[in-house]
Amino acid sequence: MRFEGTRDYVATDDLKIAVNAAITLERPLLVKGEPGTGKTELARQVATALDLPIIEWNVKSTTKAQQGLYEYDAVSRLRDSQLGDERVRDVRNYIKKGKLWEAFDAEQKVVLLIDEIDKADIEFPNDLLQELDRMEFYVYETGELVRAKIRPIVLITSNNEKELPDAFLRRCFFHYIQFPDNETMTEIVKVHFPDVKQNLLRAALTQFYDIRDTPGLKKKPSTSEVLDWLKLLMSDDLDASDLRANPTDALPRLHGALLKNEQDVHLFERLAFMARRER
Known part of the structure:
Protein backbone atom coordinates (compact mmCIF):
# COMPACT_ATOMS: atom_id res chain seq x y z
CA MET A 1 0.00 0.00 0.00
CA ARG A 2 1.91 3.01 -1.33
CA PHE A 3 0.90 6.56 -2.17
CA GLU A 4 2.24 7.74 -5.52
CA GLY A 5 0.09 10.85 -5.93
CA THR A 6 -3.00 11.26 -8.08
CA ARG A 7 -3.93 12.88 -11.35
CA ASP A 8 -5.70 15.68 -9.45
CA TYR A 9 -3.03 16.42 -6.84
CA VAL A 10 0.62 17.36 -7.41
CA ALA A 11 2.59 15.64 -4.66
CA THR A 12 6.32 16.32 -4.44
CA ASP A 13 8.70 13.40 -3.93
CA ASP A 14 9.40 14.31 -0.31
CA LEU A 15 5.66 14.47 0.43
CA LYS A 16 5.10 11.02 -1.07
CA ILE A 17 8.02 9.70 0.98
CA ALA A 18 6.48 11.16 4.16
CA VAL A 19 3.06 9.62 3.50
CA ASN A 20 4.52 6.19 2.78
CA ALA A 21 6.82 6.37 5.80
CA ALA A 22 3.86 7.09 8.08
CA ILE A 23 1.94 4.18 6.56
CA THR A 24 4.89 1.83 7.04
CA LEU A 25 5.51 2.95 10.64
CA GLU A 26 1.76 2.94 11.39
CA ARG A 27 2.10 6.35 12.96
CA PRO A 28 0.01 9.48 12.43
CA LEU A 29 1.37 11.80 9.75
CA LEU A 30 1.48 15.37 11.08
CA VAL A 31 1.41 17.80 8.15
CA LYS A 32 2.18 21.48 8.63
CA GLY A 33 2.39 24.32 6.14
CA GLU A 34 0.91 27.65 5.19
CA PRO A 35 -2.90 27.78 4.93
CA GLY A 36 -4.00 26.89 1.43
CA THR A 37 -1.08 24.59 0.58
CA GLY A 38 -3.24 21.47 0.23
CA LYS A 39 -2.86 19.82 3.63
CA THR A 40 -6.51 18.86 3.98
CA GLU A 41 -6.76 17.87 0.34
CA LEU A 42 -3.75 15.57 0.82
CA ALA A 43 -5.77 13.28 3.10
CA ARG A 44 -8.58 13.09 0.56
CA GLN A 45 -6.16 12.32 -2.24
CA VAL A 46 -4.43 9.61 -0.18
CA ALA A 47 -7.86 8.02 0.35
CA THR A 48 -8.60 8.28 -3.38
CA ALA A 49 -5.22 6.89 -4.45
CA LEU A 50 -5.44 3.92 -2.07
CA ASP A 51 -9.17 3.40 -2.71
CA LEU A 52 -10.07 3.80 0.96
CA PRO A 53 -12.97 5.55 2.71
CA ILE A 54 -12.12 8.76 4.54
CA ILE A 55 -13.44 9.96 7.90
CA GLU A 56 -12.91 13.68 8.54
CA TRP A 57 -12.80 15.28 11.97
CA ASN A 58 -12.75 19.06 11.56
CA VAL A 59 -11.38 20.56 14.76
CA LYS A 60 -12.66 23.91 16.07
CA SER A 61 -11.62 26.11 18.99
CA THR A 62 -14.41 24.57 21.09
CA THR A 63 -13.68 20.95 20.15
CA LYS A 64 -12.75 18.57 22.97
CA ALA A 65 -10.79 15.37 22.51
CA GLN A 66 -13.57 13.37 24.16
CA GLN A 67 -15.88 14.28 21.28
CA GLY A 68 -13.66 12.30 18.94
CA LEU A 69 -14.21 9.21 21.08
CA TYR A 70 -17.85 9.47 22.11
CA GLU A 71 -20.35 11.73 23.87
CA TYR A 72 -22.75 10.62 26.58
CA ASP A 73 -26.06 12.52 26.60
CA ALA A 74 -26.98 12.37 30.29
CA VAL A 75 -29.53 15.18 29.95
CA SER A 76 -31.62 13.28 27.38
CA ARG A 77 -31.47 10.15 29.51
CA LEU A 78 -32.70 12.04 32.55
CA ARG A 79 -35.55 13.58 30.55
CA ASP A 80 -36.57 10.20 29.13
CA SER A 81 -36.52 8.64 32.59
CA GLN A 82 -38.91 11.31 33.81
CA LEU A 83 -41.19 10.49 30.87
CA GLY A 84 -41.03 6.76 31.54
CA ASP A 85 -39.28 5.96 28.26
CA GLU A 86 -38.05 2.35 28.09
CA ARG A 87 -34.90 3.46 26.23
CA VAL A 88 -33.32 4.56 29.52
CA ARG A 89 -32.70 0.91 30.44
CA ASP A 90 -29.85 0.75 27.90
CA VAL A 91 -27.23 3.45 28.31
CA ARG A 92 -25.99 2.77 24.77
CA ASN A 93 -29.02 4.64 23.47
CA TYR A 94 -27.45 7.83 24.80
CA ILE A 95 -23.93 7.39 23.55
CA LYS A 96 -22.97 9.05 20.29
CA LYS A 97 -19.91 7.66 18.54
CA GLY A 98 -17.15 10.10 17.61
CA LYS A 99 -14.94 10.11 14.55
CA LEU A 100 -12.21 8.00 16.17
CA TRP A 101 -14.75 5.39 17.22
CA GLU A 102 -16.09 5.32 13.64
CA ALA A 103 -12.58 4.76 12.32
CA PHE A 104 -11.80 2.09 14.92
CA ASP A 105 -15.09 0.32 14.21
CA ALA A 106 -14.68 0.25 10.41
CA GLU A 107 -14.58 -3.18 8.78
CA GLN A 108 -11.81 -2.06 6.41
CA LYS A 109 -8.81 0.25 6.57
CA VAL A 110 -9.82 3.90 6.40
CA VAL A 111 -8.07 7.26 6.25
CA LEU A 112 -8.77 9.34 9.36
CA LEU A 113 -8.21 13.08 8.94
CA ILE A 114 -7.88 15.22 12.08
CA ASP A 115 -7.98 18.64 10.47
CA GLU A 116 -6.40 21.77 12.00
CA ILE A 117 -5.54 20.26 15.36
CA ASP A 118 -3.86 23.50 16.45
CA LYS A 119 -7.23 25.28 16.60
CA ALA A 120 -8.20 23.41 19.76
CA ASP A 121 -7.02 23.88 23.32
CA ILE A 122 -3.36 23.08 24.02
CA GLU A 123 -4.39 19.99 26.01
CA PHE A 124 -6.32 18.54 23.05
CA PRO A 125 -3.34 16.66 21.51
CA ASN A 126 -2.25 15.31 24.91
CA ASP A 127 -5.75 13.97 25.54
CA LEU A 128 -5.46 11.81 22.41
CA LEU A 129 -1.97 10.41 23.07
CA GLN A 130 -2.92 6.95 24.26
CA GLU A 131 -5.87 6.57 21.90
CA LEU A 132 -3.76 7.28 18.80
CA ASP A 133 -0.81 5.28 20.08
CA ARG A 134 -2.62 2.15 21.26
CA MET A 135 -5.61 2.52 18.92
CA GLU A 136 -8.05 1.82 21.74
CA PHE A 137 -10.08 3.60 24.42
CA TYR A 138 -12.43 2.73 27.28
CA VAL A 139 -16.14 3.63 27.44
CA TYR A 140 -16.79 4.07 31.15
CA GLU A 141 -20.58 4.21 30.90
CA THR A 142 -20.79 0.72 29.35
CA GLY A 143 -17.53 -0.84 30.56
CA GLU A 144 -16.58 -1.47 26.93
CA LEU A 145 -13.06 -1.41 25.49
CA VAL A 146 -13.12 -0.10 21.93
CA ARG A 147 -10.13 -1.29 19.92
CA ALA A 148 -9.43 -0.59 16.26
CA LYS A 149 -10.39 -3.60 14.16
CA ILE A 150 -7.98 -2.44 11.44
CA ARG A 151 -5.48 0.31 12.17
CA PRO A 152 -6.47 3.43 10.19
CA ILE A 153 -4.11 5.70 8.28
CA VAL A 154 -4.14 8.89 10.36
CA LEU A 155 -3.33 12.30 8.88
CA ILE A 156 -3.24 15.34 11.15
CA THR A 157 -2.99 18.89 9.82
CA SER A 158 -1.78 22.03 11.56
CA ASN A 159 -1.46 25.65 10.47
CA ASN A 160 1.17 26.20 13.16
CA GLU A 161 -1.05 28.59 15.13
CA LYS A 162 0.30 27.12 18.36
CA GLU A 163 3.04 24.71 19.36
CA LEU A 164 2.07 21.08 19.84
CA PRO A 165 3.28 19.11 22.90
CA ASP A 166 6.55 17.17 22.59
CA ALA A 167 4.90 13.94 23.77
CA PHE A 168 2.42 14.22 20.91
CA LEU A 169 5.10 15.06 18.35
CA ARG A 170 7.12 11.97 19.35
CA ARG A 171 4.23 9.77 18.27
CA CYS A 172 3.93 11.32 14.80
CA PHE A 173 5.85 11.29 11.55
CA PHE A 174 6.29 14.95 10.61
CA HIS A 175 6.27 16.72 7.26
CA TYR A 176 6.24 20.42 6.44
CA ILE A 177 4.78 21.28 3.04
CA GLN A 178 7.05 23.92 1.57
CA PHE A 179 5.33 26.60 -0.46
CA PRO A 180 5.48 25.49 -4.12
CA ASP A 181 8.17 27.02 -6.30
Whole structure:
Protein backbone atom coordinates (compact mmCIF):
# COMPACT_ATOMS: atom_id res chain seq x y z
CA MET A 1 0.00 0.00 0.00
CA ARG A 2 1.91 3.01 -1.33
CA PHE A 3 0.90 6.56 -2.17
CA GLU A 4 2.24 7.74 -5.52
CA GLY A 5 0.09 10.85 -5.93
CA THR A 6 -3.00 11.26 -8.08
CA ARG A 7 -3.93 12.88 -11.35
CA ASP A 8 -5.70 15.68 -9.45
CA TYR A 9 -3.03 16.42 -6.84
CA VAL A 10 0.62 17.36 -7.41
CA ALA A 11 2.59 15.64 -4.66
CA THR A 12 6.32 16.32 -4.44
CA ASP A 13 8.70 13.40 -3.93
CA ASP A 14 9.40 14.31 -0.31
CA LEU A 15 5.66 14.47 0.43
CA LYS A 16 5.10 11.02 -1.07
CA ILE A 17 8.02 9.70 0.98
CA ALA A 18 6.48 11.16 4.16
CA VAL A 19 3.06 9.62 3.50
CA ASN A 20 4.52 6.19 2.78
CA ALA A 21 6.82 6.37 5.80
CA ALA A 22 3.86 7.09 8.08
CA ILE A 23 1.94 4.18 6.56
CA THR A 24 4.89 1.83 7.04
CA LEU A 25 5.51 2.95 10.64
CA GLU A 26 1.76 2.94 11.39
CA ARG A 27 2.10 6.35 12.96
CA PRO A 28 0.01 9.48 12.43
CA LEU A 29 1.37 11.80 9.75
CA LEU A 30 1.48 15.37 11.08
CA VAL A 31 1.41 17.80 8.15
CA LYS A 32 2.18 21.48 8.63
CA GLY A 33 2.39 24.32 6.14
CA GLU A 34 0.91 27.65 5.19
CA PRO A 35 -2.90 27.78 4.93
CA GLY A 36 -4.00 26.89 1.43
CA THR A 37 -1.08 24.59 0.58
CA GLY A 38 -3.24 21.47 0.23
CA LYS A 39 -2.86 19.82 3.63
CA THR A 40 -6.51 18.86 3.98
CA GLU A 41 -6.76 17.87 0.34
CA LEU A 42 -3.75 15.57 0.82
CA ALA A 43 -5.77 13.28 3.10
CA ARG A 44 -8.58 13.09 0.56
CA GLN A 45 -6.16 12.32 -2.24
CA VAL A 46 -4.43 9.61 -0.18
CA ALA A 47 -7.86 8.02 0.35
CA THR A 48 -8.60 8.28 -3.38
CA ALA A 49 -5.22 6.89 -4.45
CA LEU A 50 -5.44 3.92 -2.07
CA ASP A 51 -9.17 3.40 -2.71
CA LEU A 52 -10.07 3.80 0.96
CA PRO A 53 -12.97 5.55 2.71
CA ILE A 54 -12.12 8.76 4.54
CA ILE A 55 -13.44 9.96 7.90
CA GLU A 56 -12.91 13.68 8.54
CA TRP A 57 -12.80 15.28 11.97
CA ASN A 58 -12.75 19.06 11.56
CA VAL A 59 -11.38 20.56 14.76
CA LYS A 60 -12.66 23.91 16.07
CA SER A 61 -11.62 26.11 18.99
CA THR A 62 -14.41 24.57 21.09
CA THR A 63 -13.68 20.95 20.15
CA LYS A 64 -12.75 18.57 22.97
CA ALA A 65 -10.79 15.37 22.51
CA GLN A 66 -13.57 13.37 24.16
CA GLN A 67 -15.88 14.28 21.28
CA GLY A 68 -13.66 12.30 18.94
CA LEU A 69 -14.21 9.21 21.08
CA TYR A 70 -17.85 9.47 22.11
CA GLU A 71 -20.35 11.73 23.87
CA TYR A 72 -22.75 10.62 26.58
CA ASP A 73 -26.06 12.52 26.60
CA ALA A 74 -26.98 12.37 30.29
CA VAL A 75 -29.53 15.18 29.95
CA SER A 76 -31.62 13.28 27.38
CA ARG A 77 -31.47 10.15 29.51
CA LEU A 78 -32.70 12.04 32.55
CA ARG A 79 -35.55 13.58 30.55
CA ASP A 80 -36.57 10.20 29.13
CA SER A 81 -36.52 8.64 32.59
CA GLN A 82 -38.91 11.31 33.81
CA LEU A 83 -41.19 10.49 30.87
CA GLY A 84 -41.03 6.76 31.54
CA ASP A 85 -39.28 5.96 28.26
CA GLU A 86 -38.05 2.35 28.09
CA ARG A 87 -34.90 3.46 26.23
CA VAL A 88 -33.32 4.56 29.52
CA ARG A 89 -32.70 0.91 30.44
CA ASP A 90 -29.85 0.75 27.90
CA VAL A 91 -27.23 3.45 28.31
CA ARG A 92 -25.99 2.77 24.77
CA ASN A 93 -29.02 4.64 23.47
CA TYR A 94 -27.45 7.83 24.80
CA ILE A 95 -23.93 7.39 23.55
CA LYS A 96 -22.97 9.05 20.29
CA LYS A 97 -19.91 7.66 18.54
CA GLY A 98 -17.15 10.10 17.61
CA LYS A 99 -14.94 10.11 14.55
CA LEU A 100 -12.21 8.00 16.17
CA TRP A 101 -14.75 5.39 17.22
CA GLU A 102 -16.09 5.32 13.64
CA ALA A 103 -12.58 4.76 12.32
CA PHE A 104 -11.80 2.09 14.92
CA ASP A 105 -15.09 0.32 14.21
CA ALA A 106 -14.68 0.25 10.41
CA GLU A 107 -14.58 -3.18 8.78
CA GLN A 108 -11.81 -2.06 6.41
CA LYS A 109 -8.81 0.25 6.57
CA VAL A 110 -9.82 3.90 6.40
CA VAL A 111 -8.07 7.26 6.25
CA LEU A 112 -8.77 9.34 9.36
CA LEU A 113 -8.21 13.08 8.94
CA ILE A 114 -7.88 15.22 12.08
CA ASP A 115 -7.98 18.64 10.47
CA GLU A 116 -6.40 21.77 12.00
CA ILE A 117 -5.54 20.26 15.36
CA ASP A 118 -3.86 23.50 16.45
CA LYS A 119 -7.23 25.28 16.60
CA ALA A 120 -8.20 23.41 19.76
CA ASP A 121 -7.02 23.88 23.32
CA ILE A 122 -3.36 23.08 24.02
CA GLU A 123 -4.39 19.99 26.01
CA PHE A 124 -6.32 18.54 23.05
CA PRO A 125 -3.34 16.66 21.51
CA ASN A 126 -2.25 15.31 24.91
CA ASP A 127 -5.75 13.97 25.54
CA LEU A 128 -5.46 11.81 22.41
CA LEU A 129 -1.97 10.41 23.07
CA GLN A 130 -2.92 6.95 24.26
CA GLU A 131 -5.87 6.57 21.90
CA LEU A 132 -3.76 7.28 18.80
CA ASP A 133 -0.81 5.28 20.08
CA ARG A 134 -2.62 2.15 21.26
CA MET A 135 -5.61 2.52 18.92
CA GLU A 136 -8.05 1.82 21.74
CA PHE A 137 -10.08 3.60 24.42
CA TYR A 138 -12.43 2.73 27.28
CA VAL A 139 -16.14 3.63 27.44
CA TYR A 140 -16.79 4.07 31.15
CA GLU A 141 -20.58 4.21 30.90
CA THR A 142 -20.79 0.72 29.35
CA GLY A 143 -17.53 -0.84 30.56
CA GLU A 144 -16.58 -1.47 26.93
CA LEU A 145 -13.06 -1.41 25.49
CA VAL A 146 -13.12 -0.10 21.93
CA ARG A 147 -10.13 -1.29 19.92
CA ALA A 148 -9.43 -0.59 16.26
CA LYS A 149 -10.39 -3.60 14.16
CA ILE A 150 -7.98 -2.44 11.44
CA ARG A 151 -5.48 0.31 12.17
CA PRO A 152 -6.47 3.43 10.19
CA ILE A 153 -4.11 5.70 8.28
CA VAL A 154 -4.14 8.89 10.36
CA LEU A 155 -3.33 12.30 8.88
CA ILE A 156 -3.24 15.34 11.15
CA THR A 157 -2.99 18.89 9.82
CA SER A 158 -1.78 22.03 11.56
CA ASN A 159 -1.46 25.65 10.47
CA ASN A 160 1.17 26.20 13.16
CA GLU A 161 -1.05 28.59 15.13
CA LYS A 162 0.30 27.12 18.36
CA GLU A 163 3.04 24.71 19.36
CA LEU A 164 2.07 21.08 19.84
CA PRO A 165 3.28 19.11 22.90
CA ASP A 166 6.55 17.17 22.59
CA ALA A 167 4.90 13.94 23.77
CA PHE A 168 2.42 14.22 20.91
CA LEU A 169 5.10 15.06 18.35
CA ARG A 170 7.12 11.97 19.35
CA ARG A 171 4.23 9.77 18.27
CA CYS A 172 3.93 11.32 14.80
CA PHE A 173 5.85 11.29 11.55
CA PHE A 174 6.29 14.95 10.61
CA HIS A 175 6.27 16.72 7.26
CA TYR A 176 6.24 20.42 6.44
CA ILE A 177 4.78 21.28 3.04
CA GLN A 178 7.05 23.92 1.57
CA PHE A 179 5.33 26.60 -0.46
CA PRO A 180 5.48 25.49 -4.12
CA ASP A 181 8.17 27.02 -6.30
CA ASN A 182 7.30 28.40 -9.73
CA GLU A 183 7.78 25.07 -11.49
CA THR A 184 5.64 23.12 -9.03
CA MET A 185 2.99 25.84 -9.01
CA THR A 186 2.83 25.65 -12.80
CA GLU A 187 2.08 21.91 -12.53
CA ILE A 188 -0.60 22.58 -9.91
CA VAL A 189 -2.28 25.21 -12.05
CA LYS A 190 -2.28 22.95 -15.10
CA VAL A 191 -4.04 20.23 -13.10
CA HIS A 192 -6.86 22.65 -12.36
CA PHE A 193 -6.80 24.65 -15.59
CA PRO A 194 -5.33 22.53 -18.39
CA ASP A 195 -6.44 25.06 -21.03
CA VAL A 196 -4.81 28.12 -19.44
CA LYS A 197 -2.90 30.34 -21.89
CA GLN A 198 0.82 29.82 -21.37
CA ASN A 199 1.70 33.49 -21.64
CA LEU A 200 -1.03 34.39 -19.13
CA LEU A 201 0.18 31.69 -16.74
CA ARG A 202 3.80 32.86 -16.88
CA ALA A 203 2.85 36.51 -16.38
CA ALA A 204 0.38 35.73 -13.60
CA LEU A 205 2.81 33.57 -11.64
CA THR A 206 5.58 36.15 -12.03
CA GLN A 207 3.30 38.80 -10.58
CA PHE A 208 2.03 36.42 -7.91
CA TYR A 209 5.52 35.64 -6.59
CA ASP A 210 6.45 39.33 -6.74
CA ILE A 211 3.44 40.02 -4.51
CA ARG A 212 4.44 37.27 -2.08
CA ASP A 213 7.97 38.69 -1.89
CA THR A 214 6.82 42.24 -1.19
CA PRO A 215 8.40 43.42 2.11
CA GLY A 216 5.87 44.28 4.79
CA LEU A 217 3.10 42.06 3.43
CA LYS A 218 0.95 40.90 6.35
CA LYS A 219 -0.67 37.88 4.68
CA LYS A 220 1.02 36.24 1.74
CA PRO A 221 -1.42 34.85 -0.84
CA SER A 222 -1.63 31.06 -0.88
CA THR A 223 -1.96 28.34 -3.51
CA SER A 224 -5.73 28.29 -3.26
CA GLU A 225 -5.82 32.06 -3.71
CA VAL A 226 -3.67 32.07 -6.85
CA LEU A 227 -5.99 29.43 -8.30
CA ASP A 228 -8.99 31.65 -7.58
CA TRP A 229 -7.16 34.60 -9.14
CA LEU A 230 -6.31 32.68 -12.29
CA LYS A 231 -9.89 31.48 -12.60
CA LEU A 232 -11.03 35.10 -12.59
CA LEU A 233 -8.37 36.14 -15.10
CA MET A 234 -9.41 33.33 -17.43
CA SER A 235 -13.11 34.10 -17.06
CA ASP A 236 -12.38 37.69 -18.19
CA ASP A 237 -10.31 36.31 -21.07
CA LEU A 238 -7.31 38.43 -20.07
CA ASP A 239 -3.87 38.12 -21.61
CA ALA A 240 -0.32 38.59 -20.36
CA SER A 241 -0.33 42.16 -21.65
CA ASP A 242 -3.21 42.96 -19.29
CA LEU A 243 -1.03 42.04 -16.31
CA ARG A 244 2.16 43.85 -17.24
CA ALA A 245 3.39 45.85 -14.31
CA ASN A 246 2.58 49.54 -14.41
CA PRO A 247 4.10 51.47 -11.51
CA THR A 248 1.19 53.92 -11.56
CA ASP A 249 -1.36 51.17 -10.99
CA ALA A 250 -2.35 51.07 -7.34
CA LEU A 251 -3.21 47.39 -7.12
CA PRO A 252 -2.86 44.13 -9.04
CA ARG A 253 -5.71 43.28 -11.40
CA LEU A 254 -8.58 41.63 -9.44
CA HIS A 255 -6.53 42.04 -6.28
CA GLY A 256 -9.37 40.92 -4.00
CA ALA A 257 -8.50 37.31 -4.77
CA LEU A 258 -4.93 37.80 -3.50
CA LEU A 259 -4.94 40.55 -0.88
CA LYS A 260 -7.22 39.75 2.03
CA ASN A 261 -6.81 42.63 4.46
CA GLU A 262 -6.78 46.42 4.32
CA GLN A 263 -3.16 46.71 5.52
CA ASP A 264 -1.88 44.90 2.44
CA VAL A 265 -4.16 46.89 0.13
CA HIS A 266 -2.83 50.13 1.64
CA LEU A 267 0.74 48.82 1.28
CA PHE A 268 0.34 48.46 -2.47
CA GLU A 269 -1.37 51.83 -2.72
CA ARG A 270 1.59 53.45 -0.92
CA LEU A 271 4.06 51.67 -3.19
CA ALA A 272 2.18 52.93 -6.24
CA PHE A 273 2.11 56.48 -4.81
CA MET A 274 5.86 56.41 -4.23
CA ALA A 275 6.41 55.10 -7.76
CA ARG A 276 4.36 57.97 -9.19
CA ARG A 277 6.40 60.53 -7.24
CA GLU A 278 9.63 59.14 -8.63
CA ARG A 279 8.45 59.49 -12.23
